[in-house]
Amino acid sequence: xxxxxxxxxxxxxxxxxCSLTTAFAATITTQELSSSPSLDIVEYFSxxxxxxxxxxxxxxxxxxxxxxxVEDQSALFHxxxxxxxxxxxxxxxxxxxxxxxxxxxxxxxxxEYAVIALDANEVTNQVDIYLTDYNSETINEITNIALAKCxxxxxxxxxxxxxxxxxxxxxxxxxxxxxxxxxxxFFAVENSSSRASRAILISGNAIKMNNFWYxxxxxxxxxxxxxxxxxxxxxxxxxxDYRDVGLATPHFGGGNGDWSSIEIxxxxxxxxxxxxxxxxxxxxxxxxxxxSGKTTGKVTSTNITVTVEGTRLTGMCTATYQSDSGDSGAxxxxxxxxxxxxxxxxxxxxxxxxxxxxxxxxxPSTKLT
Numbered sequence: 001x002x003x004x005x006x007x008x009x010x011x012x013x014x015x016x017x018c019s020l021t022t023a024f025a026a027t028i029t030t031q032e033l034s035s036s037p038s039l040d041i042v043e044y045f046s047x048x049x050x051x052x053x054x055x056x057x058x059x060x061x062x063x064x065x066x067x068x069x070v071e072d073q074s075a076l077f078h079x080x081x082x083x084x085x086x087x088x089x090x091x092x093x094x095x096x097x098x099x100x101x102x103x104x105x106x107x108x109x110x111x112e113y114a115v116i117a118l119d120a121n122e123v124t125n126q127v128d129i130y131l132t133d134y135n136s137e138t139i140n141e142i143t144n145i146a147l148a149k150c151x152x153x154x155x156x157x158x159x160x161x162x163x164x165x166x167x168x169x170x171x172x173x174x175x176x177x178x179x180x181x182x183x184x185x186f187f188a189v190e191n192s193s194s195r196a197s198r199a200i201l202i203s204g205n206a207i208k209m210n211n212f213w214y215x216x217x218x219x220x221x222x223x224x225x226x227x228x229x230x231x232x233x234x235x236x237x238x239x240x241d242y243r244d245v246g247l248a249t250p251h252f253g254g255g256n257g258d259w260s261s262i263e264i265x266x267x268x269x270x271x272x273x274x275x276x277x278x279x280x281x282x283x284x285x286x287x288x289x290x291x292s293g294k295t296t297g298k299v300t301s302t303n304i305t306v307t308v309e310g311t312r313l314t315g316m317c318t319a320t321y322q323s324d325s326g327d328s329g330a331x332x333x334x335x336x337x338x339x340x341x342x343x344x345x346x347x348x349x350x351x352x353x354x355x356x357x358x359x360x361x362x363x364p365s366t367k368l369t
Contacts, residue, residue: 041065041087042278049096056096056122058281060088065280068092068122092125094155100303102127102156105149106142107305110312113138116161117306122281126157128301134160163353166308166361168230168258169346171213171326175206175290186294187272188338199268201225201240203331206290208239209248209260215289215330216240216262218342219270226345226368227329229260230311238262255314257363258347260329276365277334277341279317286339287321287346287360289330296335297321299343300359308348308361316347316361323349323360332362344368 045067048054055068064086071091099120106118106129114133121128127146131138143153150156178186183204203225207216210232217226227238229250236248246264251257264270279285279299286296297320305314319332323346330346333339344362352358 040278042280046278052095052097054096055090055092055094055125056099056120058122059283061282064088066090068096068125070095094125096120096122098150099125099127099155102146102149103305106146107312107314109142109145110305110307113142115142116164116166117304119301119304121157121301124157126155128157128159130159130161130164132161132164134158134162164350164358166306166348166350168228168309168328168348169291169323169325169360170228170231170328171291173326174208174213175215175326177291178204178293180205182293183288184272186288186339189272201245201264201268201270202272203270203274204288204290205240206326207329208242209236213290213326214328215291215326215346217259217329217345218274218331218333220273220276222269222271222273223264223266225262225264225270226331227260227262228345228347228363229256229258230308230328230347232260236260238264240268251367253311253313255367257313257316257367258308259345259363259368261369274331274333274340274342276368277343278366279332279343279362279364283343284335285319285321285332285343286335287319287323287327287330287332287362288339289323289327289346291324291326292322292330295322297360302364304361306361313347313361315364315367317344317364318350318359318361321360322357324357 045057053070058066060066066088068090103118103120116132117130119128139158183202203216203219205216207214212231214227219225229252232250237244238246238248245268246262248260248262250260281299283299286294288294299319301318304316306316327346331342332344334341344364346362348361350358
């Protein structure tokens with residue numbers, strides 16, 4: 001990995017010296033290269049988030065990974081990492097750094113102008129501004145504020161979110177929808193463990209912490225897992241099937257997002273464990289939780305800034321899978337068969353003015369340590 005990055009950096013320098021940018025300016029091309037399962041391509045390009053010529057990544061409808069590159073530098077990225085299939089390069093006006101800078105600047109005004117969320121949108125190459133009080137006066141005032149950080153107001157995309165509320169998906173009553181065997185089926189894995197052994201734990205099942213009901217999130221080892229962090233203090237005991245199985249340590253608010261780390265005691269363990277992956281816009285995911293079971297959807301935004309029940313959370317993700325009360329802390333996974341990789345943990349649900357869920361909010365795996 002390090003060796004390939006050194007080569008990539010050298011190749012970029014060569015491209016600059018040779019002034020190849022003109023030949024590829026404002027073009028979109030596709031590279032079809034041989035597959036290399038050992039290289040996480042999303043992680044590879046995520047390392048360039050701070051590069052002023054990089055505009056972010058997302059998946060298109062055909063499953064290609066689209067790499068946005070500022071149009072006057074598009075040639076630089078056509079060298080590309082080796083041995084990766086289905087990459088498409090797209091010229092854009094704004095770098096991800098520029099979009100994020102505008103988004104972060106506007107975050108100071110979210111409460112004043114009833115902005116519920118802000119997102120640097122890789123697909124549209126704009127900053128999405130979600131207004132719960134959508135009117136021309138507010139739009140004009142925010143536009144004038146934003147022009148202190150950008151030269152063209154076309155980078156701003158105002159979205160009518162009138163009546164939308166975002167609520168944490170924790171429950172006051174125990175979800176009783178699914179059994180241990182149901183969750184085994186959701187993950188589509190072979191599992192020889194007997195449910196007769198009460199010491200066997202599984203991700204997705206209902207857990208009780210601080211007198212509220214959550215879902216057990218992805219297990220990363222026999223005695224380690226994640227869940228949500230909202231509503232918790234330090235030293236929270238975790239109850240699974242009404243027995244004390246471990247301790248939860250919350251990480252909540254601001255850049256922490258919304259998650260907790262769970263350490264299981266020596267008398268209990270997980271047999272199904274999962275590895276980390278990075279969420280990407282338009283990637284297919286599933287949530288497996290105590291209330292909703294297994295629901296599927298696509299990631300709609302990453303690194304979003306959002307206000308949930310009065311608390312500002314940054315660096316969050318949204319997706320179209322359905323979630324409900326009791327799903328807080330549930331694992332969000334890449335939607336594969338079998339399910340093997342997690343991309344985050346469920347946090348909250350957004351509802352429209354009629355009370356219908358419109359999207360789910362989750363903390364990305366990149367925050368989980």
